[in-house]
Amino acid sequence: MVGQQLNPDLVRKYNKPVPRYTSYPTVPFWTDGMSTERWKRSFVRRFHEQNHTNGISVYVHLPFCESLCTYCGCNKKITTNHKVEEEYLLTIEKEWKLYRSLMRQTPVIRELHLGGGTPTFFSPANLKRLVEIILKATIAHPQHEFSIEGHPNNTTPQHLKVLSSLGFKRISYGVQDSDPNVQKAINRIQPFENVQAATDSAREAGFTSVNFDLIYGLPFQTPDSIERTINQVISAKPDRIAFYSYAHVPWTSKAQRLFDETNLPTAEEKIQLYLKGKELLLANGYFDIGMDHFALPTDDLYRVFAKGKLHRNFMGYTTQNAGLLVGLGVSSISDAGYAFAQNYKTLHDYYTAINEGRLAIYRGYELTDEDISFRNYILDISCRGITFFQKKDMELLHLYVFPELEILAADELIEWNETFVALTEKGRYFMRNVCAAFDIKLHQDENRKQLFSKAI
Numbered sequence: 535m536v537g538q539q540l541n542p543d544l545v546r547k548y549n550k551p552v553p554r555y556t557s558y559p560t561v562p563f564w565t566d567g568m569s570t571e572r573w574k575r576s577f578v579r580r581f582h583e584q585n586h587t588n589g590i591s592v593y594v595h596l597p598f599c600e601s602l603c604t605y606c607g608c609n610k611k612i613t614t615n616h617k618v619e620e621e622y623l624l625t626i627e628k629e630w631k632l633y634r635s636l637m638r639q640t641p642v643i644r645e646l647h648l649g650g651g652t653p654t655f656f657s658p659a660n661l662k663r664l665v666e667i668i669l670k671a672t673i674a675h676p677q678h679e680f681s682i683e684g685h686p687n688n689t690t691p692q693h694l695k696v697l698s699s700l701g702f703k704r705i706s707y708g709v710q711d712s713d714p715n716v717q718k719a720i721n722r723i724q725p726f727e728n729v730q731a732a733t734d735s736a737r738e739a740g741f742t743s744v745n746f747d748l749i750y751g752l753p754f755q756t757p758d759s760i761e762r763t764i765n766q767v768i769s770a771k772p773d774r775i776a777f778y779s780y781a782h783v784p785w786t787s788k789a790q791r792l793f794d795e796t797n798l799p800t801a802e803e804k805i806q807l808y809l810k811g812k813e814l815l816l817a818n819g820y821f822d823i824g825m826d827h828f829a830l831p832t833d834d835l836y837r838v839f840a841k842g843k844l845h846r847n848f849m850g851y852t853t854q855n856a857g858l859l860v861g862l863g864v865s866s867i868s869d870a871g872y873a874f875a876q877n878y879k880t881l882h883d884y885y886t887a888i889n890e891g892r893l894a895i896y897r898g899y900e901l902t903d904e905d906i907s908f909r910n911y912i913l914d915i916s917c918r919g920i921t922f923f924q925k926k927d928m929e930l931l932h933l934y935v936f937p938e939l940e941i942l943a944a945d946e947l948i949e950w951n952e953t954f955v956a957l958t959e960k961g962r963y964f965m966r967n968v969c970a971a972f973d974i975k976l977h978q979d980e981n982r983k984q985l986f987s988k989a990i
């Protein structure tokens with residue numbers, strides 16, 4: 535099915551505020567003031583269960599950017615002063631030491647991801663230092679995968695050579711849109727030649743997977759401009775493409791208040807952008823992996839998806855299923871299976887905590903057995919398109935989930951009975967909505983729905 539064959543009425547019906555489900559329960563349900571001691575207990579338990587089998591993931595948040603993109607919802611700090619790199623690296627080193635002191639085995643690193651902000655704000659020498667700090671006295675998991683988010687305007691061949699020599703094989707570039715009017719409105723001037731040059735340099739340096747992030751729903755975008763952007767993107771043949779819906783949440787993202795809302799596409803126009811983009815990607819050899827992600831059949835993400843082994847975490851879809859995610863740096867999130875924890879969101883609070891010798895977490899959530907069950911249903915749907923019900927959950931399923939499934943089935947988005955639910959081909963386009971049927975927290979607190987961006 536290509537995008538244009540989707541019924542716009544159906545798209546309209548399901549274009550409601552729903553989470554992206556990089557976690558369950560989702561962040562608005564976490565609580566401030568999570569006890570560090572309780573978090574440490576969950577962390578230690580999970581580490582020792584998982585380290586020698588699945589290995590661990592490490593995410594490092596590098597928050598600095600030289601200029602502000604007005605659509606941005608990330609945690610970032612705008613500065614052109616590169617002296618900030620030093621203090622940040624020293625603090626990450628201290629934080630990692632705090633976590634290392636909780637590990638009674640040598641950590642087996644399966645996944646290392648540098649995200650931001652703009653990780654390539656840091657000099658090649660400082661990125662090398664950072665990676666060496668993390669990998670010092672660790673064991674590389676046989677399937678390890680190291681990846682980084684790069685800005686096409688400042689990722690140099692030097693960055694790429696250094697990272698490649700350290701084992702990095704995946705890079706993700708923020709492309710967003712190549713139309714000059716759109717770029718001006720979002721304050722991200724980025725000629726496509728820069729994207730092409732950064733992509734060529736990555737491949738020359740030995741990177742085997744290049745991802746482009748694109749956004750639809752930005753100011754001044756039209757179906758024609760999306761078509762031009764996607765045709766340019768396809769000419770560079772990225773292995774993966776994330777085609778995100780612009781999340782307009784000016785109540786949490788101050789920079790978005792700079793937009794003149796009259797320049798944003800209407801809901802109806804946004805649907806057309808979405809349909810046009812998907813149609814072009816599918817017609818040009820990309821496969822729909824799920825929730826905004828596309829991949830060429832030669833890419834590992836597609837191969838893992840085809841084997842039913844895809845995983846999803848705070849970094850989005852991943853080929854790796856490490857049992858524990860350690861998030862380092864300001865605002866980073868950690869996932870210990872039984873609990874989530876998030877670091878302070880301001881540099882001041884983050885530096886203060888770490889310099890006082892304590893973990894910098896300020897909020898989190900401890901999962902109940904019920905949460906773990908429903909988290910697994912959501913992960914199954916988003917990664918494999920099918921899930922099987924457990925008897926112990928029947929009461930909640932009958933109360934909250936099955937009535938929603940009736941509606942989804944009437945629209946032919948799923949097939950289901952009292953043992954399983956599976957997405958239909960049409961249902962893959964509405965995966966977030968199907969996941970939301972399993973979101974018991976959201977069913978129990980309808981008011982929080984408004985905190986999420988719309989599905990499209």
Ligand code: SF4
Nearest residue numbers: 599602603606608651
């Ligand atoms: S979109 Fe990326 S580069 Fe732009 S401000 Fe946000 S984090 Fe920085």
